[in-house]
Amino acid sequence: MKKYQCIVCGYVYDEAAGSPDEGIPPGTKWEDVPDSWVCPDCGVGKSDFEMVEI
Amino acid sequence: MSAPHDAVVIIGSGLAGYNLARELRKADAAVPLVVVSRDGAGFYSKPMLSNALAGKKTAASLVMKPADKMAAELNARVVAQVAVERIDAQARQVVLSSGEVLPYRDLVLALGADTIRLPLQGDAVDTVLSVNDLDDFARFADALDQGPCGQPVQRVAILGAGLIGCEFANDLLARGIQSTVLDVADRALSRLLPPEASIRLQDKLSAGGVQFRFGVGAQSVSTGPNGLVVGLSDGSTLEVDLVLSAIGLKPRTDLAAQAGAQVARGVVVNRQLATSLPHVHALGDCAEVAGLVLPYVLPLMAQARALAATLAGKPSDVAYAAMPVAVKTPAWPTVVCPPPADAQGQWVVSGDDENLIARFESTGSEPTLLGFALQGKAVSQRQALATQVPALLA
Numbered sequence: 179m180k181k182y183q184c185i186v187c188g189y190v191y192d193e194a195a196g197s198p199d200e201g202i203p204p205g206t207k208w209e210d211v212p213d214s215w216v217c218p219d220c221g222v223g224k225s226d227f228e229m230v231e232i
Numbered sequence: 233m234s235a236p237h238d239a240v241v242i243i244g245s246g247l248a249g250y251n252l253a254r255e256l257r258k259a260d261a262a263v264p265l266v267v268v269s270r271d272g273a274g275f276y277s278k279p280m281l282s283n284a285l286a287g288k289k290t291a292a293s294l295v296m297k298p299a300d301k302m303a304a305e306l307n308a309r310v311v312a313q314v315a316v317e318r319i320d321a322q323a324r325q326v327v328l329s330s331g332e333v334l335p336y337r338d339l340v341l342a343l344g345a346d347t348i349r350l351p352l353q354g355d356a357v358d359t360v361l362s363v364n365d366l367d368d369f370a371r372f373a374d375a376l377d378q379g380p381c382g383q384p385v386q387r388v389a390i391l392g393a394g395l396i397g398c399e400f401a402n403d404l405l406a407r408g409i410q411s412t413v414l415d416v417a418d419r420a421l422s423r424l425l426p427p428e429a430s431i432r433l434q435d436k437l438s439a440g441g442v443q444f445r446f447g448v449g450a451q452s453v454s455t456g457p458n459g460l461v462v463g464l465s466d467g468s469t470l471e472v473d474l475v476l477s478a479i480g481l482k483p484r485t486d487l488a489a490q491a492g493a494q495v496a497r498g499v500v501v502n503r504q505l506a507t508s509l510p511h512v513h514a515l516g517d518c519a520e521v522a523g524l525v526l527p528y529v530l531p532l533m534a535q536a537r538a539l540a541a542t543l544a545g546k547p548s549d550v551a552y553a554a555m556p557v558a559v560k561t562p563a564w565p566t567v568v569c570p571p572p573a574d575a576q577g578q579w580v581v582s583g584d585d586e587n588l589i590a591r592f593e594s595t596g597s598e599p600t601l602l603g604f605a606l607q608g609k610a611v612s613q614r615q616a617l618a619t620q621v622p623a624l625l626a
C-alpha cells in the first residue's frame with residue numbers, strides 16, 4: 179500500500195485508508211481511483227495535478 | 233551592457249508563484265525562470281497552516297520541498313530571503329533589496345495578501361499574532377509552547393469567526409486548547425453560510441469546547457496580572473494567554489501601485505492576467521480578475537494554467553467553473569460554494585443529524601442552483617452539485 183501527496187495542497191491519499199467519505203473504499207490503489215475523483219482538500223482533479231509517492 | 237531581457241521573473245514563492253512556475257515549465261522547458269521570495273522559499277501549502285496542529289505538523293515538516301529542490305525541479309533560479317525594492321516597468325527590470333537588478337521578459341506578481349489588523353489599543357497589541365505564512369506559523373507554534381506572558385498557552389482569543397478563525401478554533405482543540413472566538417457579526421462564517429449552517433457548525437465546535445461570542449469586537453489587548461486582557465466593545469473583558477487575529481485578507485498592491493499599475497481592491501488584471509503595465513502580470517491572492525478577488529486554491533490554479541499558456545505563447549483567458557471551498561473544520565465538515573454577490577434567490581435548507589444540505593436557488597418559476605453549502609456526510613456531494621452551478625467566469 180502506497181501513499182500519494184497532492185502537490186498543490188499537501189493532501190495525502192493513503193491507499194490503505196482510501197477515502198470512504200468520497201466512496202473510495204480502503205485498499206483502493208491509486209490507479210483504481212476514478213479519474214473523476216478530486217482532492218478533498220483543494221478540489222483539484224486527479225488528472226490535473228501530479229501526485230508524488232511519499 | 234545590460235543583461236538580456238529573456239527571463240520570466242516571478243515575485244512570490246507561495247502556491248501562486250510556484251504553481252505558475254510548474255505550469256510554465258510544462259509548457260516551456262527553455263525559458264530562463266527566476267523566483268524571488270522574501271522568505272526561505274520552501275514550498276508549502278498555505279491552507280495547511282490552519283489544520284497543522286491536528287496533523288502534528290511543525291513549520292519544518294510543513295515544507296513539502298525545500299528551495300534548492302524546487303530550483304532543481306523547476307530548472308529555475310530561486311532567490312530566497314530577498315525583498316523587491318521596486319519595479320521599473322519602463323526599463324523592464326526589478327530592483328532587489330540585495331542591490332541586484334533583475335531584467336525580465338515578463339514579470340509575474342504573486343505577492344499574496346496581508347492580514348487585516350484591527351486598530352487595537354493597549355500595551356500588548358504587539359503580542360497579537362496572525363498566521364498568514366509559514367514564518368507566522370512558526371511564531372504561533374512557538375507561542376503555544378511559551379506564550380507572551382511566559383507560560384504555556386491554555387486560553388486563546390481568536391478575533392474573527394470566519395473561515396480561518398473557525399479552522400484555527402477547531403485545530404487548537406487538537407492541542408487541548410478551548411479558544412474563545414469573537415466576532416462583531418451574529419454568527420460564524422456569516423458571509424458564506426446560511427444561518428442554519430452557521431449554527432450547526434457553531435454547535436459542533438462548541439460541543440468540542442470552543443466558545444463563541446457574537447456581536448462584540450475586541451478594542452484593546454493589555455497586560456494583566458494573570459495574562460493578557462482583551463477589552464471588548466460591550467465593556468467586558470476576557471483574560472487569555474494568546475490573541476490570534478483572523479479578520480480577513482487585503483491583497484498586496486503597493487509594489488504594483490508604485491510601479492504605476494492600476495490597482496483597485498487587488499492588482500487589476502484582465503482575463504489573461506495582464507496588469508495595466510506591459511509585460512507585468514499578476515495572479516493569486518494579490519490579483520483582481522474581472523472584479524473578483526478570490527483567495528482560494530482553485531481559482532489560483534485556474535489562473536496559473538491560463539497564465540502559463542499565455543507566457544508560453546498561447547494567449548489564454550482564465551475561466552472559473554463553480555468553485556466549492558472546503559472549510560477545514562473536522563468537528564463538522566463543511567463545503568461551501570457561495571452564490572455570486574448579486575445573485576437573486578434564497579437558501580433552501582434540508583438535513584438530519586448527520587447532514588445539512590443548503591441550496592441557494594434563484595427566484596422565479598424554474599429555480600436554478602446558484603450556490604450551495606454542504607455539511608457532515610453530505611460534503612461527499614460536492615462534485616455532483618458543483619457541476620450544476622453556473623460557471624463563475626465563463
